[in-house]
Amino acid sequence: MLEVKHLEKSYQKDKPALTDITFSVDPGTFVAIIGPSGAGKTTILRSLNQLIKDDGGQILLDGGDLRTANKTQLRGYRRQIGMVFQNYNLVERLTVIENVLHGRLGYKSTLAGMFGRYTEEEKQEAMTLLEKVGLEEFALRRCSELSGGQKQRVGIARSLIQHPKVILCDEPIASLDPASSRTVMQLLKDLTTEFNIICIANLHQIGLAKDYADKIIGIRQGKMVFNEDADALSEEILKTLYDQNVTEELD
Amino acid sequence: MQTPVNYLARKHWKQTGAIVLIGGIYLLSSWILKFDGLSGIIAIPKAFSWLGVNFKPTANSVHFLPSIWQKLIGTVMLAIASTVVASLIAILVAIMGSKVTGGSSLVQTIVRGIASFFRNIPLVAWAMILLFSFKQSDFTGFLALLLMSVGYLIRAFMEIIEDEASETMLALKATGASYFQVIFQAVLPQIMPSLISWILYMIENNVRDATLVGILTGTGIGFVFDIYYKSFRFDAAGMTVLSIILVVIALEVLSNQIRKVIL
Numbered sequence: 001m002l003e004v005k006h007l008e009k010s011y012q013k014d015k016p017a018l019t020d021i022t023f024s025v026d027p028g029t030f031v032a033i034i035g036p037s038g039a040g041k042t043t044i045l046r047s048l049n050q051l052i053k054d055d056g057g058q059i060l061l062d063g064g065d066l067r068t069a070n071k072t073q074l075r076g077y078r079r080q081i082g083m084v085f086q087n088y089n090l091v092e093r094l095t096v097i098e099n100v101l102h103g104r105l106g107y108k109s110t111l112a113g114m115f116g117r118y119t120e121e122e123k124q125e126a127m128t129l130l131e132k133v134g135l136e137e138f139a140l141r142r143c144s145e146l147s148g149g150q151k152q153r154v155g156i157a158r159s160l161i162q163h164p165k166v167i168l169c170d171e172p173i174a175s176l177d178p179a180s181s182r183t184v185m186q187l188l189k190d191l192t193t194e195f196n197i198i199c200i201a202n203l204h205q206i207g208l209a210k211d212y213a214d215k216i217i218g219i220r221q222g223k224m225v226f227n228e229d230a231d232a233l234s235e236e237i238l239k240t241l242y243d244q245n246v247t248e249e250l251d
Numbered sequence: 252m253q254t255p256v257n258y259l260a261r262k263h264w265k266q267t268g269a270i271v272l273i274g275g276i277y278l279l280s281s282w283i284l285k286f287d288g289l290s291g292i293i294a295i296p297k298a299f300s301w302l303g304v305n306f307k308p309t310a311n312s313v314h315f316l317p318s319i320w321q322k323l324i325g326t327v328m329l330a331i332a333s334t335v336v337a338s339l340i341a342i343l344v345a346i347m348g349s350k351v352t353g354g355s356s357l358v359q360t361i362v363r364g365i366a367s368f369f370r371n372i373p374l375v376a377w378a379m380i381l382l383f384s385f386k387q388s389d390f391t392g393f394l395a396l397l398l399m400s401v402g403y404l405i406r407a408f409m410e411i412i413e414d415e416a417s418e419t420m421l422a423l424k425a426t427g428a429s430y431f432q433v434i435f436q437a438v439l440p441q442i443m444p445s446l447i448s449w450i451l452y453m454i455e456n457n458v459r460d461a462t463l464v465g466i467l468t469g470t471g472i473g474f475v476f477d478i479y480y481k482s483f484r485f486d487a488a489g490m491t492v493l494s495i496i497l498v499v500i501a502l503e504v505l506s507n508q509i510r511k512v513i514l
Contacts, residue, residue: 049425079427089422091441102436106427113432155422162426 001026002048002166002198007057009043009222017043018054018222025215027165030192030199032209032230035219036242041202044219045168048200049081050074061165079106082159084201086171088151092144096135096154099143100126103161122161129157133187149180156187160195167191169201173208181205185212206238306489315487319475319494326471327498329389330457333396338450340397341404348405349412351420352438362405369402374460378467387469395464396457404453411445412438444513451506458499 007021018040025031033041046052048059050066059066066077082103090099104122105113118126130136133153143151152172159167169188173181189212192199203209209216210230218226218233218241226237281288346352348362378395385391419437428436465473472495479488 075427083425089418091419105432114435
């Protein structure tokens with residue numbers, strides 16, 4: 001279980017980016033964070049694995065606080081938290097399978113990881129996961145040859161091989177066409193259930209958020225204005241969230 | 252009130268003003284130096300025809316070829332050796348100094364300082380300074396090229412790392428990978444094509460510069476050229492220049508081919 005309590009962050013003095021963000025997520029739940037650009041969605045997501053250092057609060061993963069962890073402990077937490085990026089953030093020149101195996105680095109000794117010495121089981125698992133995301137035939141292709149949707153699925157496989165408790169998705173479909181977007185969202189939803197993990201995604205597409213997510217968190221100017229089941233998202237809430245009519249998005 | 256029309260008119264005047272200013276600076280400085288640009292330009296065809304007549308290699312200058320090529324190959328090897336060593340040093344230092352992979356901001360500032368120090372002392376000055384300690388030897392030339400290349404490559408490599416590696420680096424950091432794992436598994440593979448491209452460019456450049464350094468350090472192809480030139484064997488000097496040009500062009504073609512394959 002992931003619990004976030006009273007998370008605070010400001011990049012400039014007296015201009016808080018996040019104020020008192022509190023929520024908790026149970027395993028097997030797909031959460032979408034929605035809100036206007038600049039509301040603080042990415043800051044929340046990146047605080048959760050401490051890529052951004054927040055200013056106050058607690059982030060508890062199964063009871064342990066990430067925020068007070070030392071360097072080694074933080075590595076231990078990070079390997080249990082997968083991350084999927086808008087721009088995929090793969091090493092484009094390496095093959096698909098090498099990129100998937102990067103997800104194991106957190107578990108390896110520094111030297112074995114530096115030179116990419118992976119065990120037979122790890123390689124097998126990478127292939128199984130590639131099958132799961134439908135890319136087993138691309139294992140030896142360079143990532144630069146893949147389409148956006150395929151790259152994102154490699155990114156998802158890379159996060160899964162970490163055996164994560166949580167997957168954080170920072171605008172996972174913002175660079176994808178509508179069809180690939182749906183494939184990726186469906187994949188994330190299925191994997192959340194299958195592996196009983198927590199999946200948290202920042203989204204701009206309210207319609208997709210409502211279709212695929214179990215819960216929706218609405219952020220406006222760094223404050224949480226909504227945290228309910230996806231079905232409870234109404235036109236009125238969207239109006240306060242975005243300061244304008246965006247109801248067409250729901251259809 | 253700023254309207255689009257008077258904004259564009261003002262921009263037009265600013266551009267005209269800038270051109271007039273640049274022209275004015277040229278005229279003023281050539282007046283101070285009593286430098287006559289026009290007669291210089293007029294003399295160019297004459298200079299070239301003199302060059303063509305006197306430096307034209309003749310049938311006789313063919314005997315010089317073996318000794319020219321022997322020295323030339325040595326010079327190319329020296330340029331390659333100094334660039335390779337410079338690249339190894341530069342990549343280590345660039346990783347320590349870049350904004351994304353580097354240490355504290357103090358370390359970054361020091362690295363930037365070192366890089367610009369080595370870069371901004373002209374090659375000829377390096378060669379002349381090093382002559383005192385290392386005398387007229389290949390090693391002096393090697394060192395002069397090395398120091399200069401290190402300065403350039405550190406700067407180039409740091410920019411490459413900052414531009415190309417920050418995203419993948421973030422992704423691997425998020426998986427819990429340690430610093431050295433991130434460097435070896437994400438940063439280096441990601442930047443390798445740009446790195447090689449720069450190293451190739453530096454080799455081409457250093458072959459040209461090695462010639463100049465050779466004149467000062469009394470080694471390599473530069474020395475051969477200097478001897479022929481000073482003993483008025485202009486045809487042999489011309490042969491030397493021709494050989495250098497051929498080698499530089501060949502290297503450029505080769506490195507463009509390599510770039511095509513790796514990029």
